[in-house]
Amino acid sequence: MAAPIGRFLCCAAHLGGRFYRHTSTPFYSTAAQTLYPFAARKPQQSLRIIKNPARCMFIQTQDTPNPNSIKFIPGRAVLEARTMDFPNPAAAFCSPLARHLFRVEGVKSIFLGPDFITVTKESEDVEWNLIKPDIYATIMDFFSSGLPIITDDAPRSETGASEEDDEVVAMIKELLDTRIRPTVQEDGGDVLYKGFQDGIVQLKLQGSCTSCPSSIITLKSGIQNMLQFYIPEVEGVEQVIGDEDDDEAVGQEPASS
Template sequence: MATYRQVVRLLGISARISRPLTVSGYQSAGLHWPSHNTAVPNRWPQNPHWVVPGRTMFVQTQDTPNPNSLKFLPGRTVLESGTMNFAGPRDAHCSPLARQLFRIEGVKSVFLGPDFITISRSDENMEWKVIKPDVFAAIMDFFTSGLPVVNEDSTPSADTAPSDDDDEVVAMIKELLDTRIRPTVQEDGGDVVYRGFEDGIVKLKLQGSCTSCPSSMVTLKSGIQNMLQFYVPEVESVEQVKDEDEEEAAQV
């Protein structure tokens, strides 16, 4: 989750490229070490990338504030609009990409954003260096297969853009969420979705890396709530809501 200062100042997080793989790691994942670096096999290339035989695809990773979630950037569009959150394998029936990722041991949940994929691991004792090679390979295999990320009859979750049916207060809340808060939260591999406003309480659903992030409540109360209260006096507090599937996944 983004920190209070990041939310208020609307600053994105600079991507930090994770470099977990060695030459043997590349080979075990069925990949090729970049040819320009073969002379110095133990040195990372200036711009690390993973190469599929006959094709070149750049996949980078970015840490998130949640140690159990990692953001993967394939260097291309993932979803044309909106976001999609899959709390478990049974929710992934509409996404060939998510189904493929759930086949990897250690993957607990998958979150799809505009240009990134956030993977959350099921066990904090399972090291990312064990999971990453399989995720890299799955992402590259999928995007070279030509399959759609989601089925045609599936629709990404609705965003927080104001609608004609909203009153002035709700429209202002949605506008702040959509233009000032969500972009920063997505930089950290998550998202926040509007779920209602009643009796001064704004109800929000956290997704992706934010779902189980240790700092999520701090961000929700000290960051998002303070910003909404500053611009919209009618807002008294902000509360997190969860779907049934997320509640069940958290108990597993």
């Protein structure tokens, strides 16, 4: 019987049996003219511009469990089958899209997913209704420019299963890639495998999960419970903070089949 991961992960659709509802705010824009949703607008309400419809974009926003992070969904592929985390502007050397977004005042970090962009603001003092218009415009202008989202010199992190892994490590990686990471990505974040020693799995949280107030719940009541349910050798989960990846972009490839 599969463990109901959704009941435990704070970055999932459920939290302690309570449903966490997301709201989506559609956004229509053209390269020539831009309109933005106002804070008073109701979810699902949209603004449409028919001028030059061939260059019209539809961008949705989705709240995350982290009040300082919002997931922007441009309605097209971003990184397709991988994710990349940019914790600071210096890490964005390989991503023109991330560099453009860092120019928006108040933006702290950028996380790129298969079909979404998670933007984390610097603090609660920064109002979303003040920086959202610039983020919308930046995303729209970038996709209209034809520039690559990431360049060829983007680093790659091969943390998927490999032939060198022992049986326990291979099972941990497979469970992370097939059951845990997809759920965490639903709320604009990700989790990377960093090691396994003395029964402790070392993981690194990314995106909206990095500074989420409920990140400990995600690790202990969610990921740890799931891993222990399937893998008795796992005694606990430990979060890796401030490792060597903090000053460079961290990419995650899907597990090898």
